[in-house]
Amino acid sequence: MQIHPLVTDTRTLAKIVKRLRTHDHVCIDTEFMRENTYYPELCLVQLASPEEAFAFDPLSDELDMEPFLELLADESVLKVLHAGGQDIEIFVNLTGKVPFPLFDTQVAAMAMGMGEQVSYANLVAHFTGHQIDKGARFTDWARRPLSERQIQYAIGDVTYLSQLFPKMVAKLRKTNRGEWLDEEMARISEPSNYVVDPEASWQRLKLPNRKPEVLGRLKALARWREHEARDKNVPRGRIVKDETLADLAASPPATQADLAxxxxxxxxxxxxxxxxxxxxxxxxAGPLPEREMPAKDNRPGLSSEASLIADLLKLLLKIRAKETGVAPRLVARSEDMEALAGGVRDGLPILEGWRRQMFGEDALALVEGRLGFSVVGGKLRMRTLEAPAPEKPDPT
Incomplete structure (x- = not known):
């Protein structure tokens, strides 16, 4: 593979990107800083095809990123990333759109039973046998000039990604698990995942209590902080820390002088x-409306019996995931299992497609009393039960 020197001008960037767009996929990685800004500051972009790899400097005065942004928008080219959430956030900030189509190797690793958050270093070691040098990982990517070691470290990530991708695709095809990724890839392609809604920002905070008046103030304060941080392009914690925001909501000052x-x-x-x-x-700020009040527990609307059934469904999921060698989160989410335990049957992903075949049928049987657990030889086993007789109507 040809490795190019750091690109710092638009003409060279456009020339290389034009070649990259002739391939069916391109591997992408970024280096950024966000310690001192609200929006992540893009400091370096690395790209690779099966034939060549390079990095370009988005902070260079001689470089316009337009050729790269056109590549992101080109739907004929698959964009390959690893744990690309923060990279995608940057791209959404730049263009307002999520690059499409996407392939995330961390998500693919979930379908291969390699865990829910397998590290890039472990993935590279597993598929290539190489150990990644992480010595430059915590560098200041905004400082110029970049050293040759920094540049080579950064480009190394996409060159390994280019080696990983075809091997992972081959394994997914061999095991017929390619379709398993469709829903997860669609989920990470949703722009709302990468844009903070000031109106909902209070929901990420630890609640001082459950009084509507307090939560109404907390919502208003969190919204105010989000706008202040955006306008000043500083981390929200630089405006007011979470715990101070909660204190202000619970015990509001009577006058501005009290802020001192x-x-x-x-x-x-x-x-x-x-x-x-x-x-x-x-x-x-007014009281938080009843429709926005948080649930008293993590399982809104579930009876105590349904909560126990949801726990059994999660146990069943662990068993099935272990048997098939796939990360549980790829198969089912807690909210879906709780909905099933609560009586929902329509619109649940676990009752559709491959998820139904792998987990949903047994989950449904468990909820309906046709499947049970037993311990045999110290090991947990599942067994089919006779369908329970329908309850007789109360004569009264």
């Missing part, structure tokens, strides 16, 4: 504009 006595806030907020906007958010 709030732990975690600068005393200057007692008289400046950002302090005024914080107070406005508190004063305009």
């Amino acid at each position: 006595r709030i732990r975690g806030l600068s005393p200057t907020w007692a008289g400046n504009a950002i302090g005024g906007r914080l107070m406005q958010a508190i004063q305009e």
Whole structure:
């Protein structure tokens, strides 16, 4: 494989990308920094085809990324990434769209029974026998000039990715598991996964209590913080930390002057504009509507019996996943099993396609009392039960 020097000008970038677009797939990786910004700062992009690999510098004054963005939008070229969530977030920020089609090698590894979050280093070692040098992993990618070691380290990731991809595809085809990835690939292609909704940002926080008045203030404060952080392009924690936000929601200051006595806030907020906007958010907040109130537990609407059935379904999933050598999360999610335990039958992925064949039929039998567990020789076994007789109507 040909390895090019670092690309720092648009003409060279366009020339190489034109060649990459003649292939059916291209491997992509990025290096970025996000410690000091709200949006991740793209510092380096690495690309590889089966024939060549290179990195380009998006911070170069002589480089326009348009040829690369056109490649991302080219639906005739499959984009191969590993654990590409943060890379995709960057691309969505740049273009407003998720690159399509996508192939994530970490998701593919789930279908191969290699765990739910197998590391890139372990994946490379498994398929190629190579040990990746991670010495430059925690480097400052925004600092210029980049060293030759940094550049080679970064390009190495996509060259290995180019070796992994065909081997993983071959194994997926051999085991007839390619279709298993379709739903996961569709899920990671959904743009809403990469855009924070200020209206929903409060849901990521630890709740001070369940009072509607407090949660209404928490929602308003989280929304205010999200907008402040975006406008200033700083991490949201630089505006106000989570615990301070929760304290403000639970014990709101009566006046802006009181902000000077709030732990975690600068005393200057007692008289400046950002302090005024914080107070406005508190004063305009109403109680959280009943429809938005969080569930009292993690299983909304489930009876105690249904909760126990959901636990049995999760045990069944572990057994089936172990037998077939696939990561449980690829087969079923907790919310789907809880819905099945709660009586839902329509629209559940676990009752459709390959998931029904592998897990759904047995899950349904367990819920309906046609499947049970037993211990034989110290090992857990499943056994078919006689269908339970229908309950007789109450004569009263």
